[in-house]
Amino acid sequence: MSVQLVGVNFTYPGAGAGVFDVNLEIQPGELVACIGASGSGKTTLLKMVAGFEFPDRGQVIIDGLDVTRLRPRERQLGVVFQNYALFPLMTATDNVAYPLKVRHVAREERLRRARETLQRVGLAQFADRYPGTLSGGQQQRVALARALVFQPKALLLDEPLSALDAALRPLMRDEIRRLQREHGIAALHITHDQEEALSMADRVAVMEAGRLVQVATPTEIYDRPATRSIAAFVGQANLWDGHSVGGDGVELPLGLLKLPPHDLPERTPVTVLVRPENVVVGPAPDGINEFSCRVTRDRFLGSLRRYDAEIRGGTVLGETSARAVIERIHIPPQNIQLIPAGPHDKPLEEKQP
Numbered sequence: 001m002s003v004q005l006v007g008v009n010f011t012y013p014g015a016g017a018g019v020f021d022v023n024l025e026i027q028p029g030e031l032v033a034c035i036g037a038s039g040s041g042k043t044t045l046l047k048m049v050a051g052f053e054f055p056d057r058g059q060v061i062i063d064g065l066d067v068t069r070l071r072p073r074e075r076q077l078g079v080v081f082q083n084y085a086l087f088p089l090m091t092a093t094d095n096v097a098y099p100l101k102v103r104h105v106a107r108e109e110r111l112r113r114a115r116e117t118l119q120r121v122g123l124a125q126f127a128d129r130y131p132g133t134l135s136g137g138q139q140q141r142v143a144l145a146r147a148l149v150f151q152p153k154a155l156l157l158d159e160p161l162s163a164l165d166a167a168l169r170p171l172m173r174d175e176i177r178r179l180q181r182e183h184g185i186a187a188l189h190i191t192h193d194q195e196e197a198l199s200m201a202d203r204v205a206v207m208e209a210g211r212l213v214q215v216a217t218p219t220e221i222y223d224r225p226a227t228r229s230i231a232a233f234v235g236q237a238n239l240w241d242g243h244s245v246g247g248d249g250v251e252l253p254l255g256l257l258k259l260p261p262h263d264l265p266e267r268t269p270v271t272v273l274v275r276p277e278n279v280v281v282g283p284a285p286d287g288i289n290e291f292s293c294r295v296t297r298d299r300f301l302g303s304l305r306r307y308d309a310e311i312r313g314g315t316v317l318g319e320t321s322a323r324a325v326i327e328r329i330h331i332p333p334q335n336i337q338l339i340p341a342g343p344h345d346k347p348l349e350e351k352q353p
């Protein structure tokens, strides 16, 4: 059961904000995570699919059916929100059975199906408990069971894990993926948490100012971001602006950097991306892209160490598991990614490391 958005446009009345020219297809069993800065339109996109708002133009197609003008309930979607939105005066079973009740399923049948779904999310022994007596993770699993109980055509997840503590989140990620794959339904997952998006999703959709600017696998988004702003938004990044000197070089504020051969004409403006883990501590065997440096910030993060290496012309952010004093670094040419300067590039929203 797939979800398709075709040329979807929506502007909030009286405001310039909304979503624009959105085309996206989520295959059965596929999970697409939508990420983007606050206010970029992620929730609005979810509202289009859910039917909480109607597009001004374009179509929403679910399981091959045009649902653009259908109301939320008629779309048969499972929706899970950040705050669970459970009914506090109903037991876990009654909460899960509720969508069946509104669909006029007979009482015995709906209780049977609710218990069965609770069992599937590992909560059989909590069936008669009230939400207030359950932990955050257990409540979230009730919410998930409630979204799955009526065999929805797709699953919409709006920050479903952000209220959970860090230890529980990876478990719930796996749980959601297992259930969603088992049911073979398409899922759209809105999240602020990049690690969650990269680790859970089959594909990641990046939003900027109401538009999908890149939709690709997690590794493609991380390794080959389409624009400078995507590179800055996803993960940690060294981003340097400069220009091509033809052949295999780029001229940057920190000097000439050697790259794998490229065919950009001389003086083409480019942005260079180097992920911190691709900066290597110590001298280069051939002296290529090697810098002497002074470490100005050094943070020990357990399995790795993140440092700022001051070199002539700038600062390089690096990551290493080495514990020794860092006096020289190098950047192997194959670890450098070229991002053509493009019209999409907007002022950066770079994170502080």
Ligand SMILES: Nc1ncnc2c1ncn2[C@@H]1O[C@H](COP(=O)(O)OP(=O)(O)OP(=O)(O)O)[C@@H](O)[C@H]1O
Pocket (backbone or CB within 6 Å): 012, 013, 015, 017, 018, 036, 037, 038, 039, 040, 041, 042, 043, 044, 045, 192
């Ligand atoms: N009801 C509304 N009326 C007018 N503008 C709105 C309304 N709801 C949202 N917006 C605007 O639409 C834009 C997109 O909002 P949306 O909630 O989709 O962003 P988001 O990416 O989900 O943000 P966040 O990550 O902060 O939840 C924002 O500029 C927001 O101010």
